[in-house]
Amino acid sequence: MEKTHIISCCCCLLCFFLILKPTLVYSLSPDGKAILSLLASADASSISFSSILSSWNLSNPTPCSWQGVTCSPQDRVISLSIPNTFLNLSSLPPQLSKLSSLQLLNLSTTNISGPIPPSFGLLTHLRLLDLSSNSLTGPIPPELGTLTLLQFLFLNSNRLSGGIPRQLANLSSLQILCLQDNILNGSIPWQLGLLNSLQEFRIGGNPYLTGEIPSQLGLLTNLTTFGAAATGLSGVIPPTFGNLISLQTMALYDTEIFGPIPPELGLCSELGNLYLHMNKLTGSIPPQLGKLQKLTSLLLWGNSITGPIPAELSNCSSLVVLDTSANDISGEIPTDFGKLAVLEQLHLSDNSMTGPIPWQLSNCTSLTALQLDKNQLSGPIPWQVGNLKILQSLFLWGNSISGTIPSSFGNCTELYALDLSRNKLTGSIPEEIFGLKKLSKLLLLGNSLSGELPQSISRCQSLVRLRLGENQLSGQIPKEIGQLQNLVFLDLYTNQFSGGLPSEIGNIMVLELLDVHNNYLTGEIPSQLGELVNLEQLDLSRNSFTGEIPWSFGNFSYLNKLILNHNLLTGSIPKSIRNLQKLTLLDMSFNNLSGSIPSEIGYVTSLTISFDLSSNRFTGEIPEEMSGLTQLQSLDLSNNMLYGGIQVLGDLTSLTSLNISFNNFSGPIPVTPFFRTLSSNSYLQNPKLCESLDGSTCSSRILRRIGLESAKTVTVISVTLALVTLAILATWVLVIRNRKYMAKKSSGSASSSGCENVSAIEANATAGVSLPPTISRSTEGQINRVVERSSQVSQKLRINFSVGRNIFL
Ligand SMILES: *[C@@H]1O[C@H](CO)[C@@H](O)[C@H](O)[C@H]1NC(C)=O
Ligand SMILES: *[C@@H]1O[C@H](CO)[C@@H](O)[C@H](O)[C@H]1NC(C)=O
Ligand SMILES: *[C@@H]1O[C@H](CO)[C@@H](O)[C@H](O)[C@H]1NC(C)=O
Ligand SMILES: *[C@@H]1O[C@H](CO)[C@@H](O)[C@H](O)[C@H]1NC(C)=O
Ligand SMILES: *[C@@H]1O[C@H](CO)[C@@H](O)[C@H](O)[C@H]1NC(C)=O
Ligand SMILES: *[C@@H]1O[C@H](CO)[C@@H](O)[C@H](O)[C@H]1NC(C)=O
Ligand SMILES: *[C@@H]1O[C@H](CO)[C@@H](O)[C@H](O)[C@H]1NC(C)=O
Ligand SMILES: *[C@@H]1O[C@H](CO)[C@@H](O)[C@H](O)[C@H]1NC(C)=O
Ligand SMILES: *[C@@H]1O[C@H](CO)[C@@H](O)[C@H](O)[C@H]1NC(C)=O
Ligand SMILES: *[C@@H]1O[C@H](CO)[C@@H](O)[C@H](O)[C@H]1NC(C)=O
Ligand SMILES: *[C@@H]1O[C@H](CO)[C@@H](O)[C@H](O)[C@H]1NC(C)=O
Ligand SMILES: *[C@@H]1O[C@H](CO)[C@@H](O)[C@H](O)[C@H]1NC(C)=O
Numbered sequence: 001m002e003k004t005h006i007i008s009c010c011c012c013l014l015c016f017f018l019i020l021k022p023t024l025v026y027s028l029s030p031d032g033k034a035i036l037s038l039l040a041s042a043d044a045s046s047i048s049f050s051s052i053l054s055s056w057n058l059s060n061p062t063p064c065s066w067q068g069v070t071c072s073p074q075d076r077v078i079s080l081s082i083p084n085t086f087l088n089l090s091s092l093p094p095q096l097s098k099l100s101s102l103q104l105l106n107l108s109t110t111n112i113s114g115p116i117p118p119s120f121g122l123l124t125h126l127r128l129l130d131l132s133s134n135s136l137t138g139p140i141p142p143e144l145g146t147l148t149l150l151q152f153l154f155l156n157s158n159r160l161s162g163g164i165p166r167q168l169a170n171l172s173s174l175q176i177l178c179l180q181d182n183i184l185n186g187s188i189p190w191q192l193g194l195l196n197s198l199q200e201f202r203i204g205g206n207p208y209l210t211g212e213i214p215s216q217l218g219l220l221t222n223l224t225t226f227g228a229a230a231t232g233l234s235g236v237i238p239p240t241f242g243n244l245i246s247l248q249t250m251a252l253y254d255t256e257i258f259g260p261i262p263p264e265l266g267l268c269s270e271l272g273n274l275y276l277h278m279n280k281l282t283g284s285i286p287p288q289l290g291k292l293q294k295l296t297s298l299l300l301w302g303n304s305i306t307g308p309i310p311a312e313l314s315n316c317s318s319l320v321v322l323d324t325s326a327n328d329i330s331g332e333i334p335t336d337f338g339k340l341a342v343l344e345q346l347h348l349s350d351n352s353m354t355g356p357i358p359w360q361l362s363n364c365t366s367l368t369a370l371q372l373d374k375n376q377l378s379g380p381i382p383w384q385v386g387n388l389k390i391l392q393s394l395f396l397w398g399n400s401i402s403g404t405i406p407s408s409f410g411n412c413t414e415l416y417a418l419d420l421s422r423n424k425l426t427g428s429i430p431e432e433i434f435g436l437k438k439l440s441k442l443l444l445l446g447n448s449l450s451g452e453l454p455q456s457i458s459r460c461q462s463l464v465r466l467r468l469g470e471n472q473l474s475g476q477i478p479k480e481i482g483q484l485q486n487l488v489f490l491d492l493y494t495n496q497f498s499g500g501l502p503s504e505i506g507n508i509m510v511l512e513l514l515d516v517h518n519n520y521l522t523g524e525i526p527s528q529l530g531e532l533v534n535l536e537q538l539d540l541s542r543n544s545f546t547g548e549i550p551w552s553f554g555n556f557s558y559l560n561k562l563i564l565n566h567n568l569l570t571g572s573i574p575k576s577i578r579n580l581q582k583l584t585l586l587d588m589s590f591n592n593l594s595g596s597i598p599s600e601i602g603y604v605t606s607l608t609i610s611f612d613l614s615s616n617r618f619t620g621e622i623p624e625e626m627s628g629l630t631q632l633q634s635l636d637l638s639n640n641m642l643y644g645g646i647q648v649l650g651d652l653t654s655l656t657s658l659n660i661s662f663n664n665f666s667g668p669i670p671v672t673p674f675f676r677t678l679s680s681n682s683y684l685q686n687p688k689l690c691e692s693l694d695g696s697t698c699s700s701r702i703l704r705r706i707g708l709e710s711a712k713t714v715t716v717i718s719v720t721l722a723l724v725t726l727a728i729l730a731t732w733v734l735v736i737r738n739r740k741y742m743a744k745k746s747s748g749s750a751s752s753s754g755c756e757n758v759s760a761i762e763a764n765a766t767a768g769v770s771l772p773p774t775i776s777r778s779t780e781g782q783i784n785r786v787v788e789r790s791s792q793v794s795q796k797l798r799i800n801f802s803v804g805r806n807i808f809l
Contacts, residue, residue: 087111097120097122144165185208272296290312333377348371383408393415409432481504500526549593
């Protein structure tokens with residue numbers, strides 16, 4: 001049924017185009033036929049569904065009544081404008097060039113592909129040609145240079161390639177030239193500097209456009225817009241640009257431009273937007289820019305600009321956005337900036353600026369964003385900051401700012417993000433801050449703040465990130481913190497908080513990170529924490545928590561880091577651990593945990609980074625199921641009372657670090673490449689472990705190897721070598737005394753000779769040093785180094801998720 005329907009439909013369409021069309025079109029004027037050539041390349045479905053084309057009555061004598069077509073009194077087509085019609089044309093038909101009276105052609109956003117026909121050069125009456133936002137390919141035909149009446153040429157947002165033809169310089173009436181967002185290459189022809197009517201020149205977004213900016217472009221005195229961002233242009237900004245007295249916007253960011261900002265730009269008195277960020281500019285900011293009375297945006301970030309910010313910039317009374325971040329700017333913040341009455345954003349981050357934050361900035365009452373982070377600013381935060389009534393973000397982190405946090409922040413009622421981390425702030429956190437109704441991010445990490453957290457913290461319901469780590473805050477963590485229902489990050493690590501962890505924290509349903517490590521917290525871990533079903537990272541380490549690990553921790557189905565080391569926890573690991581299917585790091589070391597390692601841990605296959613149970617009182621054998629942890633990189637079971645075989649560890653093929661020392665393990669050490677490279681430190685104090693050839697039985701003669709790790713080791717090795725020599729001598733004596741015994745040995749068990757071979761390989765692998773059969777040979781120093789190294793690892797891991805503030809903010 002349906003099939004026949006479709007077939008008849010197709011037949012109809014075919015009839016329409018193959019039979020009806022030629023007869024109907026017979027009476028149509030040549031201009032009409034030229035326009036219809038557009039449709040010949042369109043697919044049939046496009047035509048039948050396009051609403052604009054339904055008005056194109058093929059029986060008309062002229063196309064003058066068709067939608068999108070305008071004619072002269074002589075019925076010649078002077079304008080064809082059918083933008084935003086998705087004709088799905090395969091290409092631009094050359095026949096269009098027969099519209100010899102055409103003055104305006106707008107085929108913008110019609111999804112045309114294919115090249116621009118060179119015959120378009122015949123449309124010599126064209127004033128406007130807009131082929132933008134299509135899928136045109138191939139070069140810009142040099143023939144377009146003959147269109148000397150052309151005022152507007154839009155070829156932007158296509159896939160045009162090749163160079164910019166210098167013949168375009170013949171378009172002496174051209175006012176707007178838009179070639180941006182193509183894949184043009186080569187350099188800008190200097191001849192374009194002759195287009196003295198040009199007002200807009202846009203070539204940005206052509207990443208393969210290279211070479212220098214021709215100084216002749218400085219002749220374009222009517223130019224208002226120069227856009228060349230995101231290109232491969234290099235060289236310097238031509239000082240001749242100072243002649244561009246009409247220039248309003250200069251977008252020259254994200255290029256290979258280098259050298260200084262020419263002081264001549266100060267002559268471009270109409271300049272409103274100067275975008276020079278993400279280049280390789282050097283030298284200092286010319287004071288002459290202070291003459292730009294109309295400058296509203298000055299973006300210079302991401303260059304290598306040096307020297308101070310000239311005080312003259314404070315004369316740019318229209319300045320709204322000033323961003324000089326990520327340069328090498330030195331000197332102080334000009335106090336005259338207080339004159340910038342309409343300044344909304346001041347970004348001076350990531351430079352080498354010194355001196356104080358001038359109180360005069362509080363005069364810039366239009367400021368919404370003030371970002372001075374990552375400099376060497378000193379002195380206090382001026383108390384006048386409270387005048388900045390519409391300030392939304394204030395970043396001062398990474399400076400040397402001292403003094404207290406002014407309580408006048410309480411008047412910055414629009415404040416959304418306040419980051420004062422990594423400074424030298426002292427005193428307590430003023431309660432007024434928690435009265436800010438819009439404060440979402442409060443980051444005060446790494447200062448010397450003291451005092452207690454007020455109960456009134458619960459007033460700040462808007463808080464999403466509260467990060468107070470690395471201070472000297474003390475007292476109890478107020479239970480009111482549990483009322484902060486929007487809190488996602490709660491960082492209180494490395495302070496002096498004491499008392500218990502309030503169970504009310506379990507009410508913060510959206511919490512993803514809870515880090516209270518390195519405080520003086522006591523009591524049991526509240527089982528209510530198990531309600532935090534969105535938790536991704538939990539660090540309670542280095543406190544004095546007692547009691548058991550709550551069973552409810554099994555609720556943490558998104559948790560990827562669980563860090564509980566250095567507490568006084570007792571009991572066993574809850575079997576609910578199996579539910580932590582996102583866990584990558586588990587550290588329970590240095591507690592008083594007991595029982596056996598639950599087999600459930602073997603099903604937490606996400607455990608990839610580290611699993612540390614060291615320095616507890618675990619007993620029993622390593623469960624077989626642990627062979628499932630095939631992605632695990634670091635395993636530490638040292639300093640427990642574990643026993644039994646360690647064969648299962650041979651299956652942990654991703655291991656790069658292992659420590660099972662100070663246990664009671666026995667039996668053969670797995671024969672895997674990893675175990676072959678492992679230093680004997682990893683096995684220390686497991687006297688019943690043995691070296692094996694086949695991985696299942698102990699070989700009687702165990703020859704261990706060791707790296708040349710310290711001077712002490714070398715001493716040990718020397719002594720050992722002496723012993724070995726003695727042994728060889730003794731053997732030789734034996735050989736002499738009992739040839740019969742010797743003969744039996746050499747022709748005897750294959751395993752014996754095999755062992756020799758393996759030892760030889762091992763010996764080669766460790767600089768030719770082989771050692772006598774006892775494993776416990778390391779020095780105190782080496783043990784310490786192992787411990788040191790592993791604590792460095794966990795510290796690194798912690799840094800990765802608690803200091804990465806930039807990433808989170
Ligand atoms: C052009 O093609 C697209 C996708 O194939 C289609 O959605 C659109 O309707 C077509 N345009 C016309 C006018 O048929
Ligand atoms: C198409 O044009 C012819 C002649 O100009 C006219 O007779 C006919 O009604 C038109 N058809 C439509 C659908 O407008
Ligand atoms: C072409 O048409 C589009 C859509 O109406 C319009 O936005 C654009 O400005 C036109 N081009 C010119 C040069 O007028
Ligand atoms: C543009 O045309 C191509 C075919 O030339 C078609 O595949 C594509 O879907 C069209 N895009 C739109 C947005 O119509
Ligand atoms: C451009 O103009 C010059 C002389 O003004 C002429 O020699 C040249 O042929 C022209 N080029 C084109 C493509 O029209
Ligand atoms: C520009 O690209 C074309 C191909 O699109 C290539 O043939 C030509 O060599 C390139 N020119 C330059 C200067 O890179
Ligand atoms: C430049 O602009 C001015 C004012 O708009 C105009 O009078 C003058 O003719 C333009 N110059 C050129 C060369 O087009
Ligand atoms: C520009 O600023 C400087 C220093 O801030 C000042 O000395 C000078 O008078 C100002 N010039 C003008 C024209 O305002
Ligand atoms: C403060 O701003 C006013 C006007 O906005 C200005 O007249 C005054 O000079 C400024 N004061 C300072 C210290 O910058
Ligand atoms: C805060 O604003 C109030 C009312 O505008 C004012 O009385 C008070 O002095 C301001 N405090 C500070 C520290 O700016
Ligand atoms: C968390 O786990 C406990 C026991 O394990 C259970 O009673 C509680 O309902 C769980 N809470 C949520 C929110 O899943
Ligand atoms: C560990 O727990 C046991 C009892 O479970 C207790 O006797 C011992 O003192 C505890 N050790 C430490 C260091 O707390």
